[in-house]
Amino acid sequence: MKDWFRRHHxxxxxxxxxxxxxIPEDLWEKCPKCSELLYQRELENNEWVCSRCAYHFRxxxxxxxxxxxxxxxxxxxxxxxxxxxxxxxxxxxESYADKLRQSREKTGLSESMLIGxxxxxxxxxxxAVTDFRFMGGSMGxxxxxxxxxxxxxxxxxRLPVLTVNASGGARQQEGMFSLMQxxxxxxxxxRLGRERLPHISLLTDPCTAGVTASYxxxxxxxxxxxxxxxxxxxxxxxxxxxxxxxxxxxxTAEFCLEHGMVDMVTPRRELRPTLGNLxxxxxATGGLSVVS
Amino acid sequence: xSPKHRTAWExxxxxxxxxxxxxxDYVARLLQPWVELHGDRAHGDDAxxxxxxxxFRGRSVVVLGHQRGGDTKENLARNFGMPRPEAYRKAGRxxxxxxxxxxxxxxxxxxxxxDPGIHSEERGQAFAIAANLCTLANLPVPVVATVIGEGGSGxxxxxxxxxxxxMLENSVYSVASPEASAAILWRDSAxxxxxxxxxxxxxxxxxxxxxxxxxxxxxxxxxxxxxAAAIDAVGERISAALDELDAxxxxxxxxxxxxxxxxxxxxxxxxxxxxxxxxxPVAEPVVVEASGx
Numbered sequence: 303m304k305d306w307f308r309r310h311h312x313x314x315x316x317x318x319x320x321x322x323x324x325i326p327e328d329l330w331e332k333c334p335k336c337s338e339l340l341y342q343r344e345l346e347n348n349e350w351v352c353s354r355c356a357y358h359f360r361x362x363x364x365x366x367x368x369x370x371x372x373x374x375x376x377x378x379x380x381x382x383x384x385x386x387x388x389x390x391x392x393x394x395x396e397s398y399a400d401k402l403r404q405s406r407e408k409t410g411l412s413e414s415m416l417i418g419x420x421x422x423x424x425x426x427x428x429x430a431v432t433d434f435r436f437m438g439g440s441m442g443x444x445x446x447x448x449x450x451x452x453x454x455x456x457x458x459x460r461l462p463v464l465t466v467n468a469s470g471g472a473r474q475q476e477g478m479f480s481l482m483q484x485x486x487x488x489x490x491x492x493r494l495g496r497e498r499l500p501h502i503s504l505l506t507d508p509c510t511a512g513v514t515a516s517y518x519x520x521x522x523x524x525x526x527x528x529x530x531x532x533x534x535x536x537x538x539x540x541x542x543x544x545x546x547x548x549x550x551x552x553x554t555a556e557f558c559l560e561h562g563m564v565d566m567v568t569p570r571r572e573l574r575p576t577l578g579n580l581x582x583x584x585x586a587t588g589g590l591s592v593v594s
Numbered sequence: 595x596s597p598k599h600r601t602a603w604e605x606x607x608x609x610x611x612x613x614x615x616x617x618x619d620y621v622a623r624l625l626q627p628w629v630e631l632h633g634d635r636a637h638g639d640d641a642x643x644x645x646x647x648x649x650f651r652g653r654s655v656v657v658l659g660h661q662r663g664g665d666t667k668e669n670l671a672r673n674f675g676m677p678r679p680e681a682y683r684k685a686g687r688x689x690x691x692x693x694x695x696x697x698x699x700x701x702x703x704x705x706x707x708x709d710p711g712i713h714s715e716e717r718g719q720a721f722a723i724a725a726n727l728c729t730l731a732n733l734p735v736p737v738v739a740t741v742i743g744e745g746g747s748g749x750x751x752x753x754x755x756x757x758x759x760x761m762l763e764n765s766v767y768s769v770a771s772p773e774a775s776a777a778i779l780w781r782d783s784a785x786x787x788x789x790x791x792x793x794x795x796x797x798x799x800x801x802x803x804x805x806x807x808x809x810x811x812x813x814x815x816x817x818x819x820x821x822a823a824a825i826d827a828v829g830e831r832i833s834a835a836l837d838e839l840d841a842x843x844x845x846x847x848x849x850x851x852x853x854x855x856x857x858x859x860x861x862x863x864x865x866x867x868x869x870x871x872x873x874x875p876v877a878e879p880v881v882v883e884a885s886g887x
Contacts, residue, residue, distance in 0.1 A: 380871070388803065388868035389794050393779035443867035450864055472747075472769050474779055477793045478805050479868055481769040484748060485727060485755035486863040492731030493860050512769075514720035515708075515748045520728040534720035534748075535710035543710050553715055563718045 363433035371420035378418040398475035415445040417452040423578030431466040439469035442476040446483030453490040460591040467518040471511025484516035526555035603787035608764040613818040617659030617702040640681035642673040645688040656692035659702030676709040682722035701739040708749030723752040734852040736839035741765040758835040761797035763812040768795040
């Protein structure tokens with residue numbers, strides 16, 4: 303409970319850096335949407351948005367934090383929370399314990415959710431970011447617990463919370479523990495709201511099922527990145543159940559905007575100024591800390 | 595097979611038995627009078643979820659419940675108990691009414707899951723479910739939810755995140771249906787019986803996890819064989835849960851001590867999860883700071 307008084311020095315990043323910062327031999331990246339070959343350094347400068355078709359590449363949590371926060375301001379919290387295996391789960395092909403080990407090795411992350419404090423355009427905030435590479439950004443017990451602790455920090459220091467979401471939903475391998483994280487997180491964020499502290503949610507590609515159907519869309523402000531898949535059921539499930547062909551653009555961020563589900567669709571390069579404006583406006587309500 | 599030793603998959607079959615008592619069967623026997631209320635005041639009325647107010651053993655309550663059909667015709671009319679967004683929005687407005695009049699909310703959970711159709715996505719299925727979870731989290735009255743059949747994922751939780759969660763002995767509650775879990779994790783939906791066992795979805799499992807608060811025993815051959823007895827047993831336990839919550843949170847003025855009720859709800863859900871916390875490696879520099887920053 304007192305963990306947020308401890309300051310860690312980006313432990314998730316240090317371990318992630320060993321694997322993810324290696325410069326790949328191939329310095330070109332192919333745009334998954336328009337197939338344009340893009341020079342990696344240019345992509346990096348363009349915040350990983352295709353210069354030809356504006357496709358927004360998926361970001362690692364580390365990249366997202368670097369893009370959004372003021373340099374050197376991010377401090378990770380509760381980095382050493384680890385999933386146990388409450389169901390002792392094993393499917394025909396693999397055990398959850400193995401899957402966790404592999405995911406940790408592959409990503410250098412301890413879990414799919416990172417939380418911490420930072421400043422954005424000089425405004426202090428609590429940040430919670432999903433990394434989709436870790437088991438599809440799925441929400442299990444650690445994910446839920448970290449979000450509750452993020453809310454605790456926000457309540458303690460009177461700060462707003464920004465969540466950056468990219469998730470396939472509840473983590474199957476933790477069964478009902480995962481489903482209940484929907485209630486656990488939403489209940490915690492409702493408490494944040496009762497204390498008049500804002501929750502801003504950024505929905506990124508892809509965001510479906512249990513995360514979209516809980517805290518991520520019950521936020522005060524819901525922002526979506528262009529082209530992001532956002533929905534409840536996955537498109538494949540819908541096609542299989544209804545035996546209908548899905549209309550073009552179905553379940554995209556733009557589709558959600560058109561149907562009145564999100565406040566705005568904001569291109570990546572405009573995120574920081576937009577969030578900065580929102581944080582400044584909310585800080586004028588008087589309830590927020592304005593200095594870190 | 596004796597009731598105590600039924601497999602998870604056998605319980606799934608009982609939970610889905612078409613003759614098993616459904617929400618309106620409970621309502622008919624337990625509430626007198628009962629007035630059903632319709633519509634979300636925005637788009638439509640979805641018969642997959644019923645809502646209303648009534649008197650339950652001398653206490654006025656608000657009721658929400660998923661409603662499956664007893665036959666194919668009724669199932670088509672009720673979308674097999676799979677609510678669409680308008681169902682959740684109807685539930686949401688009825689929840690608010692419960693709060694306004696300080697009436698306890700009694701929910702019956704019985705759904706394969708929220709409707710996964712194109713129109714449900716267009717009308718914001720995920721957003722509707724999230725809104726209900728948020729409304730429940732802020733609801734200033736006690737909420738008692740009972741899983742009477744199948745608790746299918748977020749579509750069940752949307753009216754199930756209460757102060758007390760009760761489960762009938764042969765009911766199940768799962769993050770995804772056994773068939774869906776088998777398709778995802780076994781890549782073969784025919785492995786549903788294996789998935790049902792591995793996912794630990796029975797009432798006894800969920801009580802052992804601290805997720806459900808109690809198991810309500812059923813007649814030996816299942817609630818569908820002796821529905822009246824099963825319904826009365828559920829009524830007994832809901833009544834006891836409401837008494838207990840009233841004793842804890844009802845004020846002399848007949849209202850509820852809302853801050854305490856809501857804090858208890860936060861704590862209840864906060865306690866659900868399985869994780870461990872390792873101390874940072876020794877090499878990691880750790881600075882202990884005073885509180886207040």
